[in-house]
Amino acid sequence: AYLPALEEQLDAIWEAAPAVLSVVFGVPSDAVVAEAHRRGIRVVGAATTVAEAVALAGAGVDAVVATGLEAGGHRVSFLRRAEDSLVGVLALVPQVVDAVDVPVIAAGGISDRRGVAAAFALGASAVQVGTAFLATAESAVNDAHRQAIRSTSADETVLTRAMSGRLARGARNRVVRAIEASGTIAPFPMQNWLTGRFRTAAGEQGLGELQSLWMGQGAPLADYPTAAEAFAELLAGVPPRT
Structure with a gap:
């Protein structure tokens, strides 16, 4: 890419x-x-x-x-x-x-x-x-992402490089926790390409724990x-x- x-x-x-x-x-x-x-x-x-x-x-x-x-x-x-x-x-x-x-x-x-x-x-x-x-209903995100926004408290969002290699704020879901625990995160854009291999499929299947759930601290x-x-x-x- x-x-x-x-x-x-x-x-x-x-x-x-x-x-x-x-x-x-x-x-x-x-x-x-x-x-x-x-x-x-x-x-x-x-x-x-x-x-x-x-x-x-x-x-x-x-x-x-x-x-x-x-x-x-x-x-x-x-x-x-x-x-x-x-x-x-x-x-x-x-x-x-x-x-x-x-x-x-x-x-x-x-x-x-x-x-x-x-x-x-x-x-x-x-x-x-x-x-x-x-x-909102008009947004292109899937229902898993919408639900995450409505159920994630401000202190449960995190700044992480896990999903793309660049620092970004989103929910600390299963995939973020696992990648951070591994201690290995490639620089952008390599990390973004790597996680993209499963993020697309996760989005299609509504698997929020394996998606990039970007959101700000005003999510609640x-x-x-x-x-x-x-x-x-x-x-x-x-x-x-x-």
Whole structure:
């Protein structure tokens, strides 16, 4: 399995002409940002530290996603090891807001109106939500993953390299425990290829204990049957425009 670099995907991106190009695991080149802007495409970068946010802003991105350690899935750190870039949303968002002159999008552990209101109070201009929508009927995950989101407490999620070789937050299920206990985890992308041999079959059979069950620490709050209900709850936390 070959993982193409961003530069090798540009023709497809320009042809698709999205409203926004969002990048992770690094800073987009000056050429990419300039061409996106020439085409009327806004560029968003993701940061896990203030230094990463400053680097992205310096590259000319239009907004920065400040991703706290509470967030589910992979850590998008790129200046230091992901393990050395763990800052919570409460501390990260206001510091990023103070450090950059572009809008900041808060991400990590936000699953209801209270999290949204808190993010705006910290100075964020928007929020990015993942886990709350993963649990809805419209999500592409299977029922085992949905059930795991609704039954996993915040302290039962774990940051692990077991499934992909990159640090990511998800449920500490049977396969994560077994791989971590083995003491052998290959670097990304090799580990991702290895676990992919059984993850696909596990997903098809609904075997949650053998899947990557990515979720953030706000998982216990993500109890929305439909995406519309999730949207309605989150929108209730957006402060009125002045």
